[in-house]
Amino acid sequence: MAALPLCGRADELAVMALSWENVVADGSGPQVVVLTGEGGSGKSRLVAEAAAALRPAPAVVLAGRARAHSPAPYDWIASALSGRDARSAAVPGDALAWLTQRPDAPARRFVPDALLRVASDLVRSLVGAGPGVLVIEDLHDLDPASLALVDELAAQPLPALILVTSRSSDEAAFPELAGRVLARLSGTPRSTRLHLAPLTTEDVGAALAAAFGGPVPPGTPAAAHHRTGGNAFWIAELISAARSAGPGAVATGPLPKHIASLVTDRLAPERPETVDVATAAALLGDRLGTELLTHVCGPGAEHEIRRLVHLGLLAIGPDGEPKFRYPLLREAVAGTALGATRAAVSAKASEHELAATTDEAAATHVELARCLLELGRPEEARRHTERAAALLRAGRDEPDPDLTARERQVLGCMASGMSNQQVARSLGISIRTVTVHVSRVLRKTGSASRTEAAVWAVRTGTL
Ligand SMILES: Nc1ncnc2c1ncn2[C@@H]1O[C@H](COP(=O)(O)OP(=O)(O)OP(=O)(O)O)[C@@H](O)[C@H]1O
Ligand SMILES: [Mg+2]
Structure with a gap:
């Protein structure tokens, strides 16, 4: 299926375009845009669209991401340089091999500070006179060495726009360090921090109309928005699964198995007690509350509720009571419960x-x-x-x-x-x-x- 056209996000695109204008007009230092938002809110898509729309086109784009599992030193640079011949850069070959995680890299250890300097020199040499774009995807998952490099680059006189995406530092592989770097990156006059809110009902309506090639039944956008909490990822997935069934299925159709698994996979590594409380919470539906859940699951329920909040399945409402963050999550978990x-x-x-x-x-x-x-x-x-x-x-x-x-x-x-x-x-x-x-x-x-x-x-x- 073709990707949905980008819906909403016009203001965020304008901010990035403006930061780029500043880089182009004054190449003396980097402009930083930090995009935060929950998983699936559309950070990667937005950064990709923004980078592709920059005019004049950047002279160089270095885009790298974290390795979500088993972070290793300088994952960002290794990822940004993969498929690119960087041998002409003015840095020692053995350090380059190490930074790009080549299998033939020398076994000898480098002094961390020296390696950080080489990494920073390498990026500056690749950006050259610019103007360039550095895309740092999923900062929350980055290894400490990459985080130090990003921090260092943002403080250098680099003629570049640095676009950073990150979930909350609570979800980070190294939460304290990621939190500090995010705060420093966002706290300069040359930086802007944008938190991606969920898509609006109008955005969801536009996505449905684009996907199904015309107006959709009234009420469908609002129902689809409610079901997904406006999360772009779930909307895109539901639309893709409902291609033949029509827009109504996005709002009220049964939850496709592969989508439900994406939710329940989050519970797979959890303790059985956590899974039991999640399941009971899902089955209680609108009646969900701490007291009832404790009666059903025992005194440990409150601890498990906190864990489920951390996993992004539950949120604590203004009344202090837990709720599934959006109905789709509840549907997926409830669907796993056996009759007994x-x-x-x-x-x-x-x-x-x-x-x-x-x-x-x-x-x-x-x-x-x-x-x-x-x-x-x-x-x-x-x-x-x-x-x-x-x-x-x-x-x-x-x-x-x-x-x-x-x-x-x-x-x-x-x-x-x-x-x-x-x-x-x-x-x-x-x-x-x-x-x-x-x-x-x-x-x-x-x-x-x-x-x-x-x-x-x-x-x-x-x-
Ligand atoms: N504004 C939008 N309009 C239409 N589709 C969108 C929009 N934003 C995101 N999407 C689609 O939603 C899906 C998830 O988006 P994306 O990967 O950018 O989320 P993310 O915030 O980067 O998530 P993660 O934290 O998991 O990396 C993608 O299929 C993307 O194309
Ligand atoms: Mg992403």
């Missing part, structure tokens, strides 16, 4: 909610009893006190030993919401007999209604 897990989470959650209901119901009876006493109606007050006591007794796991096996069966049917007629059909007995059993169950459990009896049954584990 779904049933267990649902049962635990209902138990918690019923417990809360029971306590509230008991409190209501106590309150009613107090009012009735004040009104001089002691008989009615006593009935409410007894009901409160029955509810609380049930809450303290005190099953009534008098319940017969048949009454327990009837209670089970009542708790699953069956009418007397359905109970009769299910147990193969007459409605009249069911009515007798139901009234005995209500009396023995001290319940005023079928719902209270169901609460009692769940609280005491009778079912």
